[in-house]
Amino acid sequence: MDTFFKISERNSSVGNEVIGGLTTFLAMSYIIAVNPQMLVAAGMPFEAALTATCIGAAIMTIAMGLIANRPVALASGMGINAIVAYTLCLGGVNVDWRVAMAIVMLEGVVIFILVACGLRKAVMDAIPASLRHAIGIGIGLFIAFIGLKGGGVIVSSESTLLTLGDLSSPVAIVSLVAIAIAVILQVLNVKGGLLISIIAATIVGIPLGVTPLPTSWNFGLDFSALAAPFQTIPGTDTMAIVQVFLQPALLLFVFSLLMSDFFDTMGTVVAVGQRGEFADKDGNVEDIQPILMVDSAAAAVGGFCGASSITTFVESASGAAAGARTGLSNIVVGLLFVVFAFFAPVIGMVSSSATCGALVVVGYLMLSDVAHIDWENIEHAFPAFACIMGIPMTYSITNGIGFGFISYVVIMLVTGRVKEVKPLMWVASLAFLLMFILA
Template sequence: MDQFFRITERGSTVGREVRGGIVTFFTMAYIIVLNPLIIGTVQDGSGRFLGGSTESPDIPLVALATAVVAGVMTLLMGVMARYPLALATGLGLNAFVTYSIATRYTWTEAMTFVFLEGVIILLLVLTGFRVAVFRAVPGSLKTAISVGIGLFITIIGLVDAGFVRRTGTGPVPVELGIGGNLDGWPTLVFAIGLLLVIGLYARGVKGAILVSILLTTVLAVVVEALTDTGPSFVSPDETNPQGWNLNVPDVPSDVIADLGTFGDLWRLSIFDDVSGLGSTLGSYDAAAFIAIALLVFTLLLADFFDTMGTMTAIGAEGDLLDAEGMPPKTESILVVDSLAAMAGGAASVSSNTSYIESASGVGEGARTGLASVVTGVLFLVATIFTPLVSIIPNEAATPALVLVGFLMMQQVRHIDWGDLEVAIPAFLTIVLMPFTYSITAGIGAGFISYVFLKLVLGKGRQVPGLMALVAALFVVYFAIEPIRSLLGVG
């Protein structure tokens, strides 16, 4: 095992890999609960929920499928690419599929578009195009991507914990807690958890992140038992701002999930009715195909560069990148990521992609694919013990993201801030990721500004052809809505 995963060679131990895999699972297990709430509760253009019902959503089935696909693809990443990177349904992508595609088509059609996007990305990997684009990115931008992602996961942690909140119609877009105050027991639990993980890490305690998550979860369970705070979302008409953001840390009455749900998984697959799907897709006219092509292009570009940024950030934090800033077995990582997009579409849980929360496991010491194997196994185990997984609230897991954001931020010193040709694109890359809540937007701004500055300064010949091509594609990506309007397609 040591030789297969190169554990000793990468300066790790089996214990660190196991701890790292567990921490990664804890920091991203929320997707099992959150993804069904996004894709499982919305009716498609024909009035059906995911799974075919017109009356009510099937949340347990979607949760099960989400965990199964995440588990299988993360296992594959660990065994095939041997990289400490976990995969699950991509947030942002699932919302785009739900609200921009499924509401205008059927769920089967929407997930077929996701599947096709995965096929295209796989072909781009197998032809060497995706790796070539990655090699063409300047080192300063690769570093900026890692730093930007660090800030991005920091804001994710702060927002998911309720420490930072949107103000709605207020004069500022975000604020501290509620009305500038840390109101509510869950936010206090997060604050204690953050201080705890910082203190443990500063003291050099082994397993600092894992220990902090477990101790903060215990605290959360005690707090909920004493205060009966409840969830922040009760119903579309009733909210509880002082409540727990997602999982309520109650001790469940049942530890084992309903195993009968496994038999219904095929009902979600896009291949459940192949003949019906074929006749539907064959009925589109030219305008409809243009609209679909633009939707698939949007999915493709977001998926393409999110993974590039994530695997770079993980490699930089774990000191796994080579002299060119490339992770080991780059092509294998990208192949698995492409297969995950296809699997997510085929299983109708939306595109699965690499998770930046994997950085929390790397922060715990993970350096190899063994950590991914552990995370993948835990996702599969979670299909049986879903009630137990739901004990861990966001407020207990998100302090780890803030600490990891700090660790990734340290790479900012490697950027030459005196060279405007690289400093300005790096700056835009870094700040736009957290400010727009999008890794892709940050990367796109960095690419476009880098090429633009080279042209303005008369150094256009220094720009690699692939960089220029990708920058042009990003211009199309950012202007996708005006282009749709111009072409008269929805």
């Protein structure tokens, strides 16, 4: 096992990998509760949605561990599942959930082909170092923002958009406890500190009524969503995937989802790579091709399983920060997904307040790259700034990257430095511009 996963070679240990895997799983476990609820809104049976979410995440996370040997976990992506439920199925498009899954699967197939041709890696190589750093920094702010918002420390406001939450509320108290424990343990360099903060905050939340206690148990699996794109739509004799080609307008959603998946993963891998020590100071990720191949296949598998698009999770950075360096941590995460396909109510006890501390600390750790950006050089600094601010402020990694790309090529164009822009940066920037126009 040590030889296969290169545990000693990467200065890790089995204990570090297990703790890292547990930390990642707890940080991303909310998807077990959230994704099925969204898919139920789209018309899918709850048990089928739960099974697809857990089993799909388990298969692709383990595959990433065995093939790429990096601590990058995968599950149904937030954002894309919202598009599936509230735009494709419930919005003006109003298609059957099986058709939505066919769109997701086709998007995954296209991305896989692009990766196999080397295009996705080539685009990453074309990104200036300053923007690579900016992506990681922006995601760090995004992660911290997610933690603070979910923990009630910051809340929405009609007058100021955001404001400080009620810190005397039970939800905020648990969040503050989680932050305090996570920071203190980080200062003391305690192994597994982030995991400890999650567990401790979950326990503290029980008497405060923040930690939801299980009310029912589900021990069964439902694979009725499997092969959703190839199922016949009720009331017709047409397979779901055929419907996509019968309605050409749906192919625009294939492009839209493709852009989100394509660049979200690029940003996430850089961010996790920097925390997991497999990305250099310029944001170049070591052996990135197998990571991108597995992630691209995951999108197609997600659509096939009926789980929405499965993608790399930025919460993997919490596991990397906890010590995970190899794919062994993925095996831990994957097995836990299988287990909690039966015991979802247990994971339901981990509230967003409990994970707040871990996400805030990870966000802090990821901001260290700000020192690597040359802020005196506006040609590179402003696009980096646009990217950093765009990610958390639009609640989208893809949007932030798009702002950075477009501003970079525009600045280089007006300053007469067009030759410094690699061709794929022009292509990517035009694609982003098209995406923004069509959105």
